Amino acid sequence: MSICVDVHLLSGKRAAVEVETDASVESLRRRAQSALVVPSRGRLLSSSGELLDGAQTVTEAKLTSGDVLTLHVNQVQLKAVRNGHSAAFAALLGDGSVVTWGDAYFGGDSSAVRDQLRDVQQIQASSHAFAAILGDGSAVTWGYARFGGDSSAVQDQLRDVQQIQASFGAFAAVLGDGSMVTWGGAISGGDSSAVQDQLRDVQQIQASDQAFAAILGDGSVVTWGLADFGDDSSAVQEQLRDVQQIQASSGAFAAILGDGSVVTWGDADDGGDSSAAQEQLRDVQQIQASRRAFAAILIDGSVVTWGGANHGGDSSVVRDQLRDVQQIQASYAAFAAIRSDGSVVTWGDACCGGHSSVVQDQLQDVQQVQASRRAFAAILGDGGVVSWGDAGHGGDSSAAQEQLHDVQQVQASSYAFAAILGDGSVVTWGSANYGGDSRRVQDQLRDVQQIQASHGAFAAILGDGSVVTWGDADHGGDSRAVQEQLK
Incomplete structure (x- = not known):
């Protein structure tokens, strides 16, 4: 015996789908996907908007x-563990399911929780584990147990989860009631x-490597974690009023107040002491952080x-050049500021891209800047790319320049770096072992929509929803074992 149901897409497109009553809902979903010519998986919802369980039969x-x-x-x-x-x-x-690959110890193997996903x-990631928020507000975790992969001790509390933030080795979840x-x-x-007892009406969370800072509804801040990483804000607690946003370096926090x-x-060595700059820190619009320093853009475009x-x-060496700054990007130990005229000013460790003098004449009409650990890459208005910094980290793109249009x-x-071109193809450069060489999968890199990176590998999402990976296998560069699941 069979039935015929009407399946709609949010765009309004619809199709009549016939299915046997003893067939699975998952089978119905696949038929609907085929009938509607949808390239990637989707969630099948009932007329009341409830998610249908793919394991159930139609009956x-x-x-x-x-x-x-x-x-x-x-x-x-x-999402990537890095x-x-x-x-x-x-x-x-x-369809709301999850596929994982890479180092099993750090979350590449989710088989133990597959039925829950x-x-x-x-999904959120710490440096060694993953945490997923489900539609019912519960959370599922996997990966290195000691660094957040095991949430069994708090599982009963993980209800109505709204957001999750991660430090190096822990997670913090904000619930619907603000706890x-x-x-x-x-x-x-x-x-x-x-x-x-203080964690009530939490609005936002920020994390350094080993500590968290939560902004409450009244604009105050609560901190916890490891000493010397920003866990103790008692010395400035009276000043933490009307906090709008918080930025973090490796071991310190910087809060922008309403004024x-x-x-x-x-x-202090990571930016926790700003006393020398306090008189200048007025009308701050945004803050960027390198590993151990901060850079604030003021309303007048100075830094x-x-x-x-x-x-x-x-930044004293380039202070006079830091005018009309629109945005700042940071590598491990250097900064790159884009000015309103499209030029770029850099400072910090030269080995991390802090000196751009070699390419300064090329840095005109810059639209955006991306950073690896020790290098920068700038996209120009004409679609070209200029890179600088350590060659082993992508600072030298000369071998790929002919393709970078x-x-x-x-x-x-x-x-390494990976660039998506207008035709959906990809160009890579930097350390060959860590994603700078994509020749093995070059023929597959077509109609690429977006790219995600781990420490030493890349994963590209294609227009049909499939995924192509390259780089170091231990960092997720080889997804061949799960390719059938990624379709």
Whole structure:
């Protein structure tokens, strides 16, 4: 016996789909996807908007002829664990399922929670684990247990989760009532018990390597985690009023207040002490951070820096050039500022792109800048690319210059760059072992929509929702074992 249901896309396109009553809802979804000519997976919703369980039969789902269903198709999303040892990727598919690959220890193997990874809405990553928010507001975690991959101790509390933030080795989840749940490495902020009573009406969370800072509804801030990484804000607590946003370096925080002033705390060498620059920190619009320093753009387009001098905290050499700055990008230990006239000013460690004198004449009409660990790449108005910094990290793109035309966007691993061209193809440069050489998959890199990077590999999402990877296998550069799942 069979029934016929009407399946719609959000665009209004529709198709009548016939299916046997003893067939699975997953089978119905595949037929609907084929009938509607949808290249990637989608979620099948009932007429009341509820997600249909693909494991149920049509009869068990209580579907009948004439029912109107919706196939909700989302673009594939990628998230990557990034650390210096190895890494992994997690792909959130259009139907809400998740596929993982890379180092099993750091989240590349999600088989233990595969049955729970259904109707996933978003994924967050620490340096060693993943956390997924499901449609019902619960959360599922996997990866290195000590660094957030095991949330069993707080699982009963993970209800109505709205957002998740990650430090190096822990997670913090904001619930619908404004309270917070934390787990993972205690030294990374996974234990918030000391401040739990203060964590009410949480609006935003920011994380340094080993600490968290939460902005409450009244504009105050609560911090916790490891000493010397910004966990202790007691010295500035009276100043932390009307906080609008927070930025973090490796071991310090910088908060922009409603009046445009800035309050900092944490390791002084990482930018936790801004006393030398306090008189200048007025009318601050935005703050960018390198590993151990901060750079603030003021309303008049000037820039104020502080923190580790060798990491960009000292911009005195280029101070007179830092005018009409529109945006700033940071590598590990240097900054690059784009001015309103399209020129670029750099400072910080020369080995990390802090000196751009060799390419300064080419840096005209710059639209955006991307950074690897020790190099920068700028997209020009004519679609060309200029790169500088350490050659082993993508600072030398001379070998690829003939191909770098009509560039739309650039993504970076720690050691290489990948550029998407207007025709959907991809050009790569930098360390060959860490994503700078894409020749193995070049023929597959067509109609690329977006690229995500781990520490040493890249993953590209194509127009049909499939995924192509390259780079170091231990960092997620080889997805051949899960390619069938990524279709």
